[in-house]
Amino acid sequence: MHLEILTPEKRVFEGEVSIATFPGADGSFQVMDHHAPLISLLKEGVVEYKSKDLKNTITITGGVVEVLKNKTILLADGIVE
Amino acid sequence: MPSLKEVKGRITSVISTQQITKAMKMVAAAKLRKSQDRITQIRPFAQKLASILSNLSAAQSNSDGENWYSQQREVRNVLIVAISSDRGLCGSFNSNIFKGVARLVEEKYKNEYAKGHVTILPIGRKANEYFAKRKVAVVSDYATLFSNLTFDSASAAAEFMMNAFQQGKYDKIEIVYNEFKNVATQILRAEQFLPVVPPATSQNTSTQVDYIYQPSQEEIIDGLIPKSLKVQLFKSLLDSSASENGARMTAMDKATENAGELLKQLRLTYNRTRQAAITKEILEIVGGAEALKSA
Numbered sequence: 001m002h003l004e005i006l007t008p009e010k011r012v013f014e015g016e017v018s019i020a021t022f023p024g025a026d027g028s029f030q031v032m033d034h035h036a037p038l039i040s041l042l043k044e045g046v047v048e049y050k051s052k053d054l055k056n057t058i059t060i061t062g063g064v065v066e067v068l069k070n071k072t073i074l075l076a077d078g079i080v081e
Numbered sequence: 082m083p084s085l086k087e088v089k090g091r092i093t094s095v096i097s098t099q100q101i102t103k104a105m106k107m108v109a110a111a112k113l114r115k116s117q118d119r120i121t122q123i124r125p126f127a128q129k130l131a132s133i134l135s136n137l138s139a140a141q142s143n144s145d146g147e148n149w150y151s152q153q154r155e156v157r158n159v160l161i162v163a164i165s166s167d168r169g170l171c172g173s174f175n176s177n178i179f180k181g182v183a184r185l186v187e188e189k190y191k192n193e194y195a196k197g198h199v200t201i202l203p204i205g206r207k208a209n210e211y212f213a214k215r216k217v218a219v220v221s222d223y224a225t226l227f228s229n230l231t232f233d234s235a236s237a238a239a240e241f242m243m244n245a246f247q248q249g250k251y252d253k254i255e256i257v258y259n260e261f262k263n264v265a266t267q268i269l270r271a272e273q274f275l276p277v278v279p280p281a282t283s284q285n286t287s288t289q290v291d292y293i294y295q296p297s298q299e300e301i302i303d304g305l306i307p308k309s310l311k312v313q314l315f316k317s318l319l320d321s322s323a324s325e326n327g328a329r330m331t332a333m334d335k336a337t338e339n340a341g342e343l344l345k346q347l348r349l350t351y352n353r354t355r356q357a358a359i360t361k362e363i364l365e366i367v368g369g370a371e372a373l374k375s376a
Binding site for chain 1: 119122123125126127129130133136137231232233290291292293294295296300301304305308311312315
């Protein structure tokens with residue numbers, strides 16, 4: 001699936017991943033290929049995304065994620081470097 | 082006719098002024114590029130957030146519960162956010178803002194102003210200086226926001242406004258700023274910040290998707306509204322800073338051009354004066370020679 005991570009200041013990541021983990025407001029959850037449409041609030045925590053040749057984690061300060069038609073868009077409030 | 086030396090002095094001073102305005106123009110151009118980049122960076126984020134919000138509120142239209150941010154109260158206290166620049170020499174950029182605020186007060190909040198219920202929150206040093214001298218209440222906590230403009234600092238200002246609105250300190254908050262259209266054009270805007278103007282629900286129901294909401298729809302909307310307000314303020318600030326640099330660039334370009342005109346005139350005067358002096362000298366020599374000959 002296609003994953004896009006945006007903050008108000010820059011585009012952090014864009015590309016194909018196979019699995020992504022988000023720190024949801026009600027607990028952490030994973031999104032895989034062809035997930036049903038979803039909108040979720042995120043709290044502070046670690047976002048992890050993986051594909052065959054890539055594995056990365058970033059820490060966000062909160063945000064919102066939308067999954068629609070195999071496209072996942074994460075709008076993060078901020079990134080902790 | 083001015084003396085040769087006088088004209089020469091003026092020429093040198095105009096040349097150095099021209100060099101300064103030229104340099105300022107180039108600096109403004111470089112800064113403009115940077116602030117334009119920041120606007121293009123935030124655009125996808127703002128668009129996506131707006132589309133999620135409009136999707137949500139379209140799905141929620143059946144239960145229109147009054148929320149604090151969309152509460153329409155009887156307007157008694159008004160806060161006007163005036164976004165100016167920190168520095169001058171940018172043409173009519175700042176005076177447009179002052180005029181815009183004055184017009185807004187005149188048109189919409191005349192009665193509140195007469196009762197002293199209009200407060201100004203200036204952002205940028207110029208607005209702070211201007212409104213401090215006027216007979217109006219000023220909150221100048223965020224006047225220096227531009228010295229280090231990040232999303233976090235803009236968020237702090239937005240949070241202050243949201244809190245004040247929520248506590249009922251102000252019943253309406255408006256933002257006056259220059260929107261960046263292109264380098265030469267800025268559009269003066271007065272936007273309502275709070276209460277939130279409900280997004281126009283799109284007529285085409287094709288965007289209706291059955292989302293899974295986590296947590297509930299209302300909670301997501303409540304969480305997203307402050308975010309979108311912060312983004313709105315941040316965008317206005319970025320727009321304003323790009324406009325400022327654009328305005329300065331055009332103003333300095335005009336100034337350089339005018340200095341060129343002035344130089345042309347001065348050089349003409351200089352050469353005329355020089356010619357006149359030479360002619361006079363020759364006449365004197367010839368006259369002297371004639372006198373000697375006849376003697």
